[in-house]
Amino acid sequence: MPRILKVLNSWDFTELWAFKKDISNYSAHVNGRVEKPNQSLANILASITHNINDWNEQLTHTILALNSAILEATYASSFFLEHGRDIRLSYTYQKNSDIPQNKYEYVEKLLPSLEQIFQNVLENLKEQETSHINRSARTTKSHHYDYKIGSLCFIKTPNIKSNLSPKLRPKFEGPYRVVECFSNVNYRVQHVEQLRKSFYTQSIE
DSSP, X not given: OOSOOOOSSTHXXXXXXXXXXXXXXXXXXXXXXXXXXXXXXXXXXXXXXXXXXXXXXXHHHHHHHHHHSBOTTTSSBHHHHHHSSOXXXXXOOOOGGGSXXXXXXXXXXXXXXXXXXXXXXXXXXXXXXXXXXHHHHSOOOOOOOOOOTTOEEEEEOTTOOOSSOTTTSOSEEEEEEEEEESSSSOEEEEESSOTTOEEEESOBO
16 A cells, blocks of 8 residues: 555545645646746647647657747747757758867856846846736737738637647637628638638637
């Protein structure tokens, strides 16, 4: 019999064994550093995965995309913040003069570069904080966007049926092109590739 048993939603276990240990409820808001990358990872996999059994084969390219993507808050990629340079792929051309000759030269070039990077990131984070404060002070009412005829958009399909799990299931379909506008919330759209597929919608994103 195990000495320690950790389970979620363990009411049945506590009633059966007559013991209980309270822990704080899980909240994504207090674990944002982990949950945000997980959400981004799931969104990318949902857009490129068509079979629930092969999503793990896409992880290598997905992680590469996440590490090389420019972050909105810092204006730099995660890889750049950690290594002081952008990702170098196997076919990336690099001048010999830029390659450190030894580990000491590498450290000498890395430390000043990281100091400058962190200073820029700190300034960018302060700007983002001010921007978010000003944005939160505005009205929280929903805004309607006027899509012009010819604009590209996606259709929100939250109830779409698929053989994928809910996390990997695409939440949008498209792209569609706006072909007719009746109001700021009613449009007729046409699929970019399937020209015969057109309908009226209000779920434009």
